[in-house]
Amino acid sequence: MAKHTGTDISKRVHNIPPGTSVESFLIHGRHFTEKWDFRHHIIPPQSSSVTYRLDKTERGARGFQEYASGDAHKTKPIYIYDRLDEPTRGMLEDELASFEGGDFCVAFSTGMAAISAALGVVLNSGDQVVAHKTLYGCTYSLLTNWYPRLNIKADMVDLRKMDELRNAITDQTRAVYFETPVNPTLESLDIGAIREVVDEFNKKRADDRKICIIVDNTFATPYCQRPLELGAHVVVHSLTKNIGGYGTDMGGAVIGPHHMEGQVLLYRKDFGGALAPKSAWPILVYGLPTLPLRLKRQMETAYEVARYLHGHPKVSRVVYPGLENYPQLALAKKQMRSPDGNFVPGNMIYFETVEKDPAEPLNNIKVVDWIAKNAYTLTLAVSLGQLRTLIENPGAMTHAAVPPEKRLEGGIAPNGIRLSIGVEAAEDIIRDLEKALAHAL
Numbered sequence: 001m002a003k004h005t006g007t008d009i010s011k012r013v014h015n016i017p018p019g020t021s022v023e024s025f026l027i028h029g030r031h032f033t034e035k036w037d038f039r040h041h042i043i044p045p046q047s048s049s050v051t052y053r054l055d056k057t058e059r060g061a062r063g064f065q066e067y068a069s070g071d072a073h074k075t076k077p078i079y080i081y082d083r084l085d086e087p088t089r090g091m092l093e094d095e096l097a098s099f100e101g102g103d104f105c106v107a108f109s110t111g112m113a114a115i116s117a118a119l120g121v122v123l124n125s126g127d128q129v130v131a132h133k134t135l136y137g138c139t140y141s142l143l144t145n146w147y148p149r150l151n152i153k154a155d156m157v158d159l160r161k162m163d164e165l166r167n168a169i170t171d172q173t174r175a176v177y178f179e180t181p182v183n184p185t186l187e188s189l190d191i192g193a194i195r196e197v198v199d200e201f202n203k204k205r206a207d208d209r210k211i212c213i214i215v216d217n218t219f220a221t222p223y224c225q226r227p228l229e230l231g232a233h234v235v236v237h238s239l240t241k242n243i244g245g246y247g248t249d250m251g252g253a254v255i256g257p258h259h260m261e262g263q264v265l266l267y268r269k270d271f272g273g274a275l276a277p278k279s280a281w282p283i284l285v286y287g288l289p290t291l292p293l294r295l296k297r298q299m300e301t302a303y304e305v306a307r308y309l310h311g312h313p314k315v316s317r318v319v320y321p322g323l324e325n326y327p328q329l330a331l332a333k334k335q336m337r338s339p340d341g342n343f344v345p346g347n348m349i350y351f352e353t354v355e356k357d358p359a360e361p362l363n364n365i366k367v368v369d370w371i372a373k374n375a376y377t378l379t380l381a382v383s384l385g386q387l388r389t390l391i392e393n394p395g396a397m398t399h400a401a402v403p404p405e406k407r408l409e410g411g412i413a414p415n416g417i418r419l420s421i422g423v424e425a426a427e428d429i430i431r432d433l434e435k436a437l438a439h440a441l
């Protein structure tokens, strides 16, 4: 039997044998839930019913009252209407909550819907959120374009520096928000250290003014990192990426402590943005069960590709948390652990091309455009975590919403390239990169 030094999933889920590995749990799930049982089906049926038959008025009335008060918890589901609760999505939510180590999971139509909900239940007009200075482009836009309209202040600082965090926190601060590894530059942020600083402030505050640490765990997935075990209060995901894994469906998730569940459900009921059961189904049936397999393969390849790029004369910098020269290797090794305790540095690589004038980059565009036209195993496209290897220029594409000077400050160089490694053979990816780099100046 495999030795488990990390997470014991059987402690979080009833009725599975002690010592069950996460890999097996993601394939076999809970077997018997009040949502579906598996006496007949091996694969859960895909439910497709907007509304539900109720046996009496009182039952419907109770359900509505619970949702309206923010007291709805889904241990004993009352199905009324898809946007409130729904069995296929509910099974996905149960698995994600156990996998990530949270008390609940509420699934949304996209990652951005989940991020808006997690921040939306915590922040009121007049509050402030402190975020890392480099963020996914749309999250950056949410914080800087929309929150000022609601009189919510967003301060972006370098969360690698605890002094900057301490100085940014005010009486109005209610949330600290970040990704780790950061998109696209892949630096790591120390979740435990950030929690210690936040605890210093929280111990002097009433419960309803405490600061909530929200971590976007999209890049790592709970297979590679479980922020709730490391000190975060809430985790958000884009299920569209690694967890969905096949690039067929969008989705998002909020995972957190019991006392927030009712509020997040209420938010989803009223703002909408529930994950469609037709999208929950492939994530549950294809995405989660194959996640460890896909990631293991992608990580082996990512290491080889990162080493290849590191030695290339036309590449000035390579950032991969598994590479020996990664500046925060000790931190990555502390945070990025599979449930059975191995170092699992993920499937994303960031690198920069050598340029005559780094302010006027040519080579990274040349390399990516050559790939767009000619490569077989690399595809110019945004998104990540698919079977295909995807490549893009973050400065010009995913992070274009971030103003150029902020991009530079955040380490998104104009000559940067982001690679999401797929499950192709490493030598084929390297052959395509070799040819592409030969076309750089």
Ligand SMILES: *Cc1c(COP(=O)(O)O)cnc(C)c1O
Residues within 6 Å of the ligand: 110, 111, 112, 113, 136, 138, 139, 179, 183, 216, 218, 219, 237, 238, 239, 240, 241, 250, 251, 252
């Ligand atoms: C893609 C992504 C999001 C947004 O997710 P969508 O499903 O596209 O809405 C948020 N955070 C990170 C880190 C992402 O990569």
